[in-house]
Amino acid sequence: MIGGVWVAYRGEAFKLLIQRRTWLGFATAAIGPIVYLLLELTQGPPHGPLTNNLGHTGVGFALVVVKLIAVFGPAVIAALVAGDIVAAERADGTLKTVLTRSLSRTELLIGKLLALFTYLALAMALFFVVSTIAGIIAWGFNPLVNISGYRISALHALGLDIVSLLVYTLPVLAIASFGVFLSVVTGQSVPAVGGTIIYAMALQGVAAISSLQAAHPYLLTNQLTAWHDLFQTPTGGALIVRAIWVSAAFALPPIVAALVVFNRRDVAS
Amino acid sequence: MSVAPSAPPIEAHGLRKAYRGRPAVDGIDLLVRPGEIYGFLGPNGAGKTTTMRMLLGLIRPDAGAIRLFGRDPHGDERAARARVAGIIEEPRLYTYLSGRRNLKLLASYDRAGVGPEVIEEALEMVELRDRAGDRVSDYSQGMRQRLGVAACLVRRPQLLLLDEPANGLDPAGIRFLRRLLRDLSARGVTVFLSSHLLAEVQELCERVAIVTAGRIAYEGSLDELRARAGRRYRLTADDRPRAEAICAMTDGISDLSVSHEQIEFAVAGDGALLRLTRSLAEADVVIQALVPEQLTLERVFFELTERPSVEDPVMA
Numbered sequence: 199m200i201g202g203v204w205v206a207y208r209g210e211a212f213k214l215l216i217q218r219r220t221w222l223g224f225a226t227a228a229i230g231p232i233v234y235l236l237l238e239l240t241q242g243p244p245h246g247p248l249t250n251n252l253g254h255t256g257v258g259f260a261l262v263v264v265k266l267i268a269v270f271g272p273a274v275i276a277a278l279v280a281g282d283i284v285a286a287e288r289a290d291g292t293l294k295t296v297l298t299r300s301l302s303r304t305e306l307l308i309g310k311l312l313a314l315f316t317y318l319a320l321a322m323a324l325f326f327v328v329s330t331i332a333g334i335i336a337w338g339f340n341p342l343v344n345i346s347g348y349r350i351s352a353l354h355a356l357g358l359d360i361v362s363l364l365v366y367t368l369p370v371l372a373i374a375s376f377g378v379f380l381s382v383v384t385g386q387s388v389p390a391v392g393g394t395i396i397y398a399m400a401l402q403g404v405a406a407i408s409s410l411q412a413a414h415p416y417l418l419t420n421q422l423t424a425w426h427d428l429f430q431t432p433t434g435g436a437l438i439v440r441a442i443w444v445s446a447a448f449a450l451p452p453i454v455a456a457l458v459v460f461n462r463r464d465v466a467s
Numbered sequence: 468m469s470v471a472p473s474a475p476p477i478e479a480h481g482l483r484k485a486y487r488g489r490p491a492v493d494g495i496d497l498l499v500r501p502g503e504i505y506g507f508l509g510p511n512g513a514g515k516t517t518t519m520r521m522l523l524g525l526i527r528p529d530a531g532a533i534r535l536f537g538r539d540p541h542g543d544e545r546a547a548r549a550r551v552a553g554i555i556e557e558p559r560l561y562t563y564l565s566g567r568r569n570l571k572l573l574a575s576y577d578r579a580g581v582g583p584e585v586i587e588e589a590l591e592m593v594e595l596r597d598r599a600g601d602r603v604s605d606y607s608q609g610m611r612q613r614l615g616v617a618a619c620l621v622r623r624p625q626l627l628l629l630d631e632p633a634n635g636l637d638p639a640g641i642r643f644l645r646r647l648l649r650d651l652s653a654r655g656v657t658v659f660l661s662s663h664l665l666a667e668v669q670e671l672c673e674r675v676a677i678v679t680a681g682r683i684a685y686e687g688s689l690d691e692l693r694a695r696a697g698r699r700y701r702l703t704a705d706d707r708p709r710a711e712a713i714c715a716m717t718d719g720i721s722d723l724s725v726s727h728e729q730i731e732f733a734v735a736g737d738g739a740l741l742r743l744t745r746s747l748a749e750a751d752v753v754i755q756a757l758v759p760e761q762l763t764l765e766r767v768f769f770e771l772t773e774r775p776s777v778e779d780p781v782m783a
Contacts, residue, residue: 202545205578212572216563291559295618298523298553299576302544464526 202301206309207316214279214317223275227321230271231263231329235336255340256333257355260326261362261425268422272318272370273398279317280377281391283310284460288385294465303461311378311453315371322370326363330356346431362425365438368445369421373398379452382460415440418448474537476501476626476657477522482531484517491517492528493681499659501625504652506672506689507661510772514681515661516555519630522659523553535626553628553659557635558615562604566595566614569603574621581621589617592647608635616647627651628659633667645670665768679772692767699766700740702730703756710752717743722770731760733770 214220249262284307287293296306342355350358377394384390401419404410414420424441427434477499484492492514499505509515520526522533524540524547533540538547560569570586590596593613603611612635619627629648633641648658648671662668668675669689677685677692685692699722704710711730714720719739724731734740747754 201578205575209572209575213561290562291556292561294520294525294555295559295573296576297525298548298551298555299573299622300545300548300578301576462527464520466520466526 199302199305202305203308203312206301206306207312208309210283210306210310210313211316214313219278219282220317223278223317223321224324226275227325228328230267231260231325232332234263234266235259235329235332239336251337251342254337255342255352255355256330256335256337257339257352257359258342259333259337260329260359261429263325263329264363264366264425265423268419270395270398272366272422273373273395275321276318276370276374277377277391277394277398280314280374281381281394282387283314283378284381285385285387285390288465289387297465304457307378307382307457307460311375314374314378318370318374319367322363322367326359330359344429344431345426346429348431358428362428365425365428365441366422368441369418369448372418372421372445372449375449375456376452379456382456382463416444418444421445474534475499476536477505477659478534478537479518479522480532482518482521482533483529484514484521484526485529490681492521495531495676495678495681495683496686497676497683499626499657500674501657502652502655503674504648504658504660504671506668506675507659507678508663508665508668508675508768509661509678510663513663513678513772515663515678516630517681518678519553519555519628519659519661522628523551523555524548525555550623550625551628552619552622552624552626553630554615554619554632555628555630557608558611558618560603560611560614560618563602565600565602566590566606566610566617567599569614570599570618570621573618577622579622581623585621585623589620592620593617594643609637609640612636612640613643616644624656626657626659628661630661631663632660633662633664641667677768677771684771699731699733699760701756701758701760702732702754703728704730704747705753705755709750710747713746713750713752714743717746 249265251258284293287296297303301309339352341349341351343349344355373394376397377390380390380393380397381387384393398419401417405414405417405419421441421444424437427437475498477497479495479497482492482495482497483490495514495518497518507515507518517526521528522535522540524544527541535547535551536549538549540547540551560566561572564572567586567590570589571583574581574586587596590599593616595610595613595617598606598610603614606614612632616629616632632644636644645667648660652658658671660668660671672689674688675685675692676683702710702714707725707728707730711723711725714723714730714732717739719735720732720743721735722731722733734743744754744757
C-alpha cells in the first residue's frame with residue numbers, strides 16, 4: 199500500500215509540476231506579496247496589530263499579507279488545483295489509462311491528495327520566503343512588537359512566522375480536501391473548482407452570523423487566524439491545538455467520502 | 468505477485484451490466500485460451516466496450532464473475548492486472564508530455580521498475596522512436612494509437628485487450644498492427660481483440676465471439692461459423708417472377724433477393740430445398756441452375772447480429 203502510494207505520489211507530483219496552472223499558482227504566491235509591499239511603500243505603513251511593525255521591521259510581513267488574504271487567497275489557489283485533480287483526468291480520459299496500470303484506486307487517490315498537499319505547502323513556503331525577504335529588504339531585520347504589545351527579537355519572530363504559516367496551512371489543506379471530494383463526485387472541473395470557492399465563502403458567511411457565535415471557534419475559517427495565538431503574551435497554544443483537530447475534522451470526512459466514491463464509481467469515459 | 472500459470476487468461480461467467488435499467492451486457496460468458504488472438508465481434512452498441520471495461524476493472528458488473536489468469540480484477544485488482552494491458556476505445560495519453568515521457572510515467576505506475584531499454588524497445592516495436600521526443604499533442608491519431616500500444620507493451624503483458632484498435636488507422640497502420648499482433652501472439656501473448664470490422668477479425672483470429680444486444684450470438688471458430696450458419700443458394704429459372712413467388716411461399720426459404728435474374732435465398736434444412744424443387748416442378752417452372760453459394764463471413768455476421776433477439780446462442 200505505502201509503496202503504491204509513493205509511486206502514485208511521484209507520478210502525480212510530476213504531472214502537477216509540469217502543468218502551467220501549477221506554476222500560475224506559484225507565481226501568484228510569489229508575486230502577490232511583492233505587489234502588496236509596493237502598495238505599502240507608496241501608501242505608508244498601515245495601522246493595527248502586527249501591521250504597526252511595518253516601517254520598522256520586515257520580519258512579520260508574511261503574516262500581514264496572510265491576514266489580508268485570509269480566506270479567499272488560499273481558497274482560490276487550493277480550488278484551482280484540487281477541483282481539477284481528478285475531474286480533469288476523467289474528462290481527458292487519462293484516468294482510465296492510469297487505472298489499467300498496477301495501482302489500486304485507493305493508492306492513486308491518496309497519491310493525488312499528497313501531491314496536492316505538497317503543492318500547497320510549496321506555494322505557502324514560496325510565499326513565506328518571498329514575502330519575508332521582500333519585507334526585510336524594505337524594512338530591515340529588526341525586533342517586532344507582538345499583538346499584546348511585547349517586543350520580541352527578530353530571530354524569535356522569524357521562527358514564529360514559520361510556525362504560524364504551518365498552522366495557517368492546516369485549514370487550507372482542509373479546504374483543498376473538500377475540493378478533491380468535489381472533483382471526484384462531480385467529475386467536472388468547473389463545478390469542482392467553483393464549488394470549492396463557494397464552500398470557503400459559505401464557511402466565511404456562517405462565521406459572520408452573530409447568532410452562531412458559540413459555533414465560531416469550531417468553524418474552519420476561524421482556524422485561519424489561529425496563528426494569532428503565537429503572537430500573544432503569554433502564548434496560549436489552545437487555539438493552535440484546536441486548529442489542528444478542527445482542520446482534521448473538516449478534512450477527513452471529504453477525504454473518506456472521496457475514497458469511497460472513487461473506489462466504487464464506474465470509469466466509463 | 469505472480470499469476471496462476473495454468474489459469475486461462477480470461478474467464479467470465481454470466482456478466483451483466485445495465486445502464487438506467489437498459490441492459491448493455493446481458494449474460495456474457497467468455498473463455499479465452501493462452502496465446503490465441505480472440506476476436507470479440509459485434510456491431511456498435513452491442514456491449515463490447517462495456518464488457519472490456521468490466522474485464523479491465525474500470526466498471527463493476529451488476530452480476531457475474533471475471534477471472535484474469537485466475538484472479539478477480541474487481542476484488543484483487545493489482546494481482547489480476549499484473550500481466551494484463553489494454554486500451555479501451557482510443558488511447559488517452561498526456562498530450563502535454565512527449566511520447567517517451569508518457570511511457571516513462573505510465574511505466575512508473577506499473578511498479579515493475581522497467582529500465583529505459585524497455586521503453587526504447589516498445590517505441591521501436593511501434594516504430595515511433597524518431598518522434599518519441601515530440602509532444603503527444605502533435606501526434607496524428609494513428610501515432611497516438613501506436614503509442615497506446617507501446618504503453619501496453621512496456622507492461623510486458625501476457626494478455627492484451629484492444630478495443631477497436633484499427634479505428635483511425637490508415638491502411639499502412641492497419642497492416643502494421645496486424646503484423647504486431649501476430650508477432651505478439653507468436654511470443655505467447657494472448658490478444659483479446661474487439662472490433663466491429665469483420666475483415667480485421669477474419670485476418671487475425673481463429674476463434675471469435677459474436678456479440679449483439681449484450682449477448683453472445685456465436686462462440687467458436689470462424690470455420691465452424693461458416694459451416695453452421697445456414698446455407699444459401701442461387702436459382703436460375705425460365706420464369707423468374709413465378710419462381711420468385713414460389714420461393715417466397717415455401718417454408719424454410721428466407722432472405723430472398725434477386726440479382727442479374729438470379730434468385731438468391733437462404734435455406735433452413737434439407738427439407739426446404741426439396742419442397743421448393745417439388746413446387747417449382749409442379750408449377751412447370753424449369754430449373755436452369757440451382758447452385759449452393761459460398762457464404763461470406765460478412766453475411767453470417769449480419770445474420771447473427773441482425774436477429775431480433777438471441778435466445779439460443781450458436782456454440783461451436
